[in-house]
Amino acid sequence: MADSDNRNIVRDFVFCDFLGRFRVMHIFGDKKECFIDASSVHLGVGIEESDMRLIPDSVRTYNLDGVTKEVNFCNLEKYCARSLLKKTINELRRKGYEVFIGIEPEFYITKQDGSLMDNKQYMFHVFLNGFEHDLIEKMKQAGFEPTRMHHEVGPSQYEFGFKYADPVTTGDNLIMFKMLVHQLAAKHGLKATFHAKPFDGIAGNGMHVHISVWKDGKNLFADFADGSSYELSEFGKSFTEGILRYAKDMTILFAPDNESYKRLGAGEAPKNICVGLANRSALIRIPKSNCPSGVNIEFRAPNPQVNPYLVFAA
Numbered sequence: 001m002a003d004s005d006n007r008n009i010v011r012d013f014v015f016c017d018f019l020g021r022f023r024v025m026h027i028f029g030d031k032k033e034c035f036i037d038a039s040s041v042h043l044g045v046g047i048e049e050s051d052m053r054l055i056p057d058s059v060r061t062y063n064l065d066g067v068t069k070e071v072n073f074c075n076l077e078k079y080c081a082r083s084l085l086k087k088t089i090n091e092l093r094r095k096g097y098e099v100f101i102g103i104e105p106e107f108y109i110t111k112q113d114g115s116l117m118d119n120k121q122y123m124f125h126v127f128l129n130g131f132e133h134d135l136i137e138k139m140k141q142a143g144f145e146p147t148r149m150h151h152e153v154g155p156s157q158y159e160f161g162f163k164y165a166d167p168v169t170t171g172d173n174l175i176m177f178k179m180l181v182h183q184l185a186a187k188h189g190l191k192a193t194f195h196a197k198p199f200d201g202i203a204g205n206g207m208h209v210h211i212s213v214w215k216d217g218k219n220l221f222a223d224f225a226d227g228s229s230y231e232l233s234e235f236g237k238s239f240t241e242g243i244l245r246y247a248k249d250m251t252i253l254f255a256p257d258n259e260s261y262k263r264l265g266a267g268e269a270p271k272n273i274c275v276g277l278a279n280r281s282a283l284i285r286i287p288k289s290n291c292p293s294g295v296n297i298e299f300r301a302p303n304p305q306v307n308p309y310l311v312f313a314a
Helices: 081-094 131-141 167-187 234-245 247-254 258-263 308-313
Strands: 009-016 022-027 034-037 051-064 067-076 097-111 146-151 157-162 190-193 207-215 272-276 282-285 297-299
Touching (some): 009 167, 022 034, 022 167, 051 131, 051 167, 067 167, 081 097, 081 167, 081 308, 131 146, 131 167, 167 190, 167 308, 207 234, 234 247, 234 272, 234 282, 247 308
Parallel strands (some): 009 067
Antiparallel strands (some): 009 022, 051 067, 097 157, 097 207, 146 157, 207 297
């Protein structure tokens, strides 16, 4: 590639620490990998073993103000949540299973001084100075797109739903989405926060995780018994029971900071380790579906600040 072409490309090496914060190294030139000081990020590494390699694995690109942004999702040579998830998914694939995950991250959009943009409620129509249209365009450029967007329960709070994908891709989608939201909010004179409980007295930010497991082209969560109703199958019930059984042990993964616990138990955030149908206070909800491919379980505890690779692996 010519030097003149390189000047219009910004390459970012990106990974996610154990607490869910994405870390970025800006790369100049054609490096295939780089080393970082792992003792300075939350990976549980001391200074005696701090040199660690970042290895690019998957690339997304989009254009921002005439500059091509190349985002490289990286694996770490050790202590890598993304590699752990890939290993877990590959083991399931060897057994013939395919896991699909869709997510619904929530976030607040505020003015630059941190004050709320509006006092609207659920599904009210609000204009955001073109921010939302810019965001959707960049998402499509980066290789994924939302299924829906709407104003959430909190004032100035929004939710995007993503089309389902394999767990690693969905984890990358979340990191990419958060990067885009922060960049484009700043471009439009706004600020964004994905914190679990950024404001007292109003709704926190959740990230509902929709899960289904397939084999031989069939959704194993769908009960095909009578061919007309698509309820959760025995396989799906067994899968759900496993999450309920180990929910307390997994709490450190889907609630990685103090704000996560302020959110849980408030409003629609789950209060109980149980399964519900219409009950949105349950840890797991079984959404209604009118087709077998749509049968899934909704895990309601995580928030957008989690490390998605650790949560999905668990």
